[in-house]
Amino acid sequence: MSSFKNVFYFQAGLGVLANMFLLFFYVFIILGHRPKPTDLISCQLTFVHIMVVLIGGDNLLTDLFESLNIGNDFKCKTTFYLFRVMRGLSICITCLLSVFQAVTISPNASFLAKFKQKLKKYMIHVFLCIWFFNLSFSTNRIFYAAGFTNVSETNQMQVTKSCSLLSMNYIIRGLIFTISTSRDVFLVGVMLFTSTYMVIFLYRHQRQCKHLHSISHLKESPEKRATQTILLLVVFFVVMYWVDFIISFTSEMLWMYDPVFLTLQKFLMFVYPTITPLVQISFDNRIIIMLKNIQLKCHWSCS
Incomplete structure (x- = not known):
């Protein structure tokens, strides 16, 4: 297990x-x-991903709580709650990023073009609604997460080394699961719809360009690069989400967390927040130009 921890x-x-x-x-x-x-949206998504990595599993935030001698029960409630909030924000902001890019590249005569100015105007209001919804929606974890005591195996399900989920009424558990799943399925559906729209738009745009110019003279526009980046992130997110969903569904419905599944889930938990910034850095020309300028300055100062 030490190798996995490394x-x-x-x-x-x-x-x-x-x-x-x-x-x-x-x-x-x-x-x-x-x-x-999109920079405002990506900035928030990046912050959320930092929090996801710090909070996830028995990791860095947990070690910080232990060094401060904070009670195990408070630690577990806090980490479970914050992780659920950040997980919800991740899917909501990724969906918003996909929707906004689809609206941005849509032609002026299309139906989506009507929302271009409205989205820009009310962006702050959208952010506030997303944060308020997720902060409120995840409060159930405060009541059903606790420090693992090993007193009654039937009363609690151990999820991490020191934290567990308390048993809850079957109807309440089903209701929470149904609501959270409905939210996630709706957002994933919106992402798939906007992604399909963007793929069709890019394909048609590519065909039109081929009629006007030779292939050797075609140049990728910033909008096309941004759209390709978001498409890649959305596809990757959807795949990781459904793998994580299957593991979580199996564990919570059977009321049992298998150590192997838990290890796999913790690994998948970090994949999307880790890959996302690397993809964005690779596809953003502004970052590439900035890094090249820094490299040139270092070269001239050292020579």
């Missing part, structure tokens, strides 16, 4: 460093330049 810490470290770099970049762009609307 893998988790390496994955968590890479995820935190990549997201911190991206967060500083977006803050710099937002404060000092004219940011794109």
Whole structure:
């Protein structure tokens, strides 16, 4: 298990460093330049992913609580609640990013074009609604998460080394599961719909360009690169989400967390927050240009 723990810490470290770099970049762009609307969304998504990596499993935030001698019960309630909030924010903001990009690239004559200005105008209101909804929606974890005491195996389900979920009424458990699943399925459905729309739009746009220019003269626009990046992130998110969903559904319905499944789930938990900043850094020309300028300055200063 020590090798797995080393893998988790390496994955968590890479995820935190990549997201911190991206967060500083977006803050710099937002404060000092004219940011794109997607920069505001991506900045929040990056912050959420930093929190997911810090909170996930028995990791960095848990170690911090232990060093501060904070009670195990409070620690478990806090980590479970914050993780559920950040997980909900991750899917909501990823969905918002997909919707906004679909609206951005849509032609002026299309139905989605009507929402371009409205989305930009009410972006802050959308952010506040998303945060308020997820902060409120995840409060059930405060009541049903507790420190693992090993007193009654039937009364609690051990989820991590020191935390467990308390047993709840079957109807309440089914209701919470149904509501959370309905929310996630709806958001994933919206992402798949907007992604399909963007793929069709890019395909038609590519065909039109081929009629107007030769292939050798075709140049990728920033909008196309941004759309391809978001499509890649959405597809990757949907795959990771459904794998995580199957594991969580099986564990909670059977009221049993298998150690192997838990290890796999913890690994998958960090994959999307770790891969996302790397994809965004690779596809964002502004970051590539900035890194090249830094490299040139270092080269001239050292020579």
